[in-house]
Amino acid sequence: MKIIVFLGAPGSGKGTQAKSLADRLGFIHFSTGDMLREAIQRKEPVGVQANQYIVKGELVPDPVMIELIENALSPLNNTATVVLDGFPRTLPQAKALDSSAKTKVSIAVSFSVPQNVLVDRLTGRRICKQCGASYHTVFLPPKQDFICDKCQGPLFQRPDDNQSVVVNRLKVFESQNADLLKHYESTHRLVTVNGDRPVNVVQSDLDRLLG
Ligand code: AP5
Numbered sequence: 318m319k320i321i322v323f324l325g326a327p328g329s330g331k332g333t334q335a336k337s338l339a340d341r342l343g344f345i346h347f348s349t350g351d352m353l354r355e356a357i358q359r360k361e362p363v364g365v366q367a368n369q370y371i372v373k374g375e376l377v378p379d380p381v382m383i384e385l386i387e388n389a390l391s392p393l394n395n396t397a398t399v400v401l402d403g404f405p406r407t408l409p410q411a412k413a414l415d416s417s418a419k420t421k422v423s424i425a426v427s428f429s430v431p432q433n434v435l436v437d438r439l440t441g442r443r444i445c446k447q448c449g450a451s452y453h454t455v456f457l458p459p460k461q462d463f464i465c466d467k468c469q470g471p472l473f474q475r476p477d478d479n480q481s482v483v484v485n486r487l488k489v490f491e492s493q494n495a496d497l498l499k500h501y502e503s504t505h506r507l508v509t510v511n512g513d514r515p516v517n518v519v520q521s522d523l524d525r526l527l528g
Contacts, residue, residue, distance in 0.1 A: 325428030
């Protein structure tokens with residue numbers, strides 16, 4: 318199995334680019350944020366537990382996250398190429414992946430975006446309730462207000478995309494990120510991509526790097 322991990326602050330474009338790689342190149346994409354939100358919607362115990370952390374912009378405890386991702390990866394066969402978007406977020410999570418030959422990370426891509434841009438991206442993000450497509454009120458508005466271009470579903474704002482939770486999410490990210498970068502840099506697996514450019518430009522860089 319080839320494992321690619323996307324690192325980067327909330328709003329740095331990990332999800333946008335991971336979805337695009339999955340659609341265009343057939344990579345398997347796991348977003349731990351999406352997995353938790355689905356579990357919340359289905360009122361599963363892991364979702365109920367995770368929601369207490371997500372609404373405050375805190376991280377869900379490592380053992381819960383490690384089990385979630387191990388369960389997702391274990392059925393896959395060795396020929397799969399997988400993009401993990403939002404995992405790992407802590408050093409113990411990174412070490413858990415590397416502890417097995419099957420899930421050892423091949424490359425870590427870190428998206429670098431200035432803080433003020435991140436706040437604008439997150440507070441303006443709108444998501445389709447039906448198909449999960451992501452829009453932005455200014456950078457990527459839907460053709461019709463509050464309606465998804467792709468499936469005509471209603472658009473909503475994630476509860477953790479309000480200004481005060483966003484500020485805490487960014488603080489939490491800063492507290493963990495240096496250790497993660499060091500972990501991958503010291504083992505020559507880290508690549509940094511400038512995420513503060515148009516989506517298609519970032520995408521071309523990733524295609525060159527990973528395609
Ligand atoms: P999660 O859903 O993973 O949130 P996040 O990391 O905070 O990431 P986002 O989805 O907000 O940002 P993104 O980088 O994917 O950006 P996107 O492409 O959408 O996690 C939510 C919560 O779950 C966490 O806070 C935590 O509680 C919990 N959790 C999840 N994983 C965990 C773990 N491993 N351990 C512990 N807890 C965990 O883009 C954002 C916006 O910008 C969009 O509107 C998009 O259209 C726009 N945009 C994207 N790229 C560009 C560009 N190049 N130019 C202009 N606009 C752009």
